[in-house]
């Protein structure tokens with residue numbers, strides 16, 4: 001029996017009205033159109049709708065609780081969590097939404113720990129000062145506009161190009177390609193789901209780290225986010241070693257997961273027919289992995305493929321850049337029962353300094369006097385962009401000279417090391433031919449240990465290799481500082497910025 005038979009549609013609309021959730025009303029009103037679009041079947045649609053209803057009810061219950069307290073702080077949130085038997089992290093995530101919807105103002109108060117010549121000044125979280133914006137909820141305008149359109153995330157150079165909005169849109173009306181987006185306005189039902197999952201609308205960075213650490217202690221995290229252990233490693237699988245860019249660890253993870261039947265699909269990137277223009281790839285077997293080898297510097301929206309993976313009880317691994325890992329972890333924390341997102345078992349993150357549009361990449365090749373068809377490998381290392389040709393020649397250009405060609409939207413990106421992944425992999429910190437591997441979750445640790453136990457990789461603690469963790473942390477910190485500067489400049493000009 002469908003849920004519709006249990007509750008009258010009128011009743012549901014009344015609930016949505018009572019909650020003043022136009023997102024829910026939009027979903028209810030467009031039911032027929034959504035089912036016709038064919039992304040979600042009726043039972044999946046019902047589950048999404050009712051999960052969102054529950055989430056909205058919870059959000060407003062916290063709002064009302066805060067409203068009844070003249071002064072709210074962390075203690076108030078703890079009280080609310082205890083009264084409602086909700087985990088504190090869940091309450092904190094609801095607070096983030098209320099803050100983003102401008103229903104509350106939240107100030108973080110810190111204690112300052114003075115530094116010395118070796119240690120910088122440190123801020124330690126002390127408390128929240130929460131103020132409820134008075135007035136009726138219905139008068140406070142919601143902000144769930146689509147991510148594409150006038151003044152939107154895409155139009156204001158804040159879109160990372162991750163592809164998740166396309167990957168979950170119930171009307172299939174978004175197209176993200178080459179780091180840019182288009183929307184079919186005639187189909188959009190203004191449900192705001194794209195805004196809700198987008199890593200560039202609001203991203204509760206501390207809560208992402210806390211969820212990885214499985215703690216409700218609010219604190220500051222390191223330059224590379226929360227992590228358990230860091231290693232330097234390389235693959236022992238010959239076919240992967242012969243085609244991979246550095247240590248081949250991400251390909252080895254996928255190889256093992258497919259071989260053991262732990263995943264049905266993986267999302268990654270392969271080269272399209274245009275040389276060095278990547279395109280999203282649905283990887284179905286370990287044999288497909290070879291075509292994904294090598295680092296790509298052009299933005300690739302691989303999460304856009306999720307729309308094809310809503311089949312229940314399939315398991316997926318995603319290999320992607322930091323903004324994609326953020327999008328996935330955010331969607332895990334704000335779980336609204338999107339089937340494909342629930343199917344994701346492993347987040348395998350890749351380091352990323354910045355990405356380019358395809359046109360910009362061609363300009364870099366032009367600057368180096370290299371025909372893109374003749375390029376064998378590209379790499380960023382020691383502050384330079386390297387191009388290696390099939391004839392064995394090497395060309396390079398300082399990053400500073402090509403930074404104007406990077407995607408504008410990447411300027412507001414703070415994350416070098418895929419801080420929201422289960423396991424993060426890159427080259428910075430390890431010797432040539434090796435990968436730096438950051439283990440962040442139990443799942444990541446288990447996967448790494450299984451690669452070792454099956455003798456698929458060689459591994460050393462990062463402390464035993466040069467240049468090691470200090471260099472990685474320094475570069476990660478400089479990316480964070482650059483991001484801060486760009487965000488401050490945008491703020492000064494009253495331009496839209498992501499809420500981190």
Ligand code: SF4
Pocket residue numbers: 147153154158159160161162163164165166176181194197198199200201327
């Ligand atoms: S950041 Fe990702 S989810 Fe947000 S608009 Fe861009 S492609 Fe869509």
Ligand code: SF4
Pocket residue numbers: 145146147168169170171172173174183187188189190191192193194195
């Ligand atoms: S574009 Fe966004 S708001 Fe429009 S239908 Fe798709 S998810 Fe909903």
Ligand code: SF4
Pocket residue numbers: 159160299321322323324352353354355409410413414415
């Ligand atoms: S720099 Fe950031 S936003 Fe740009 S592609 Fe890399 S991870 Fe995504």
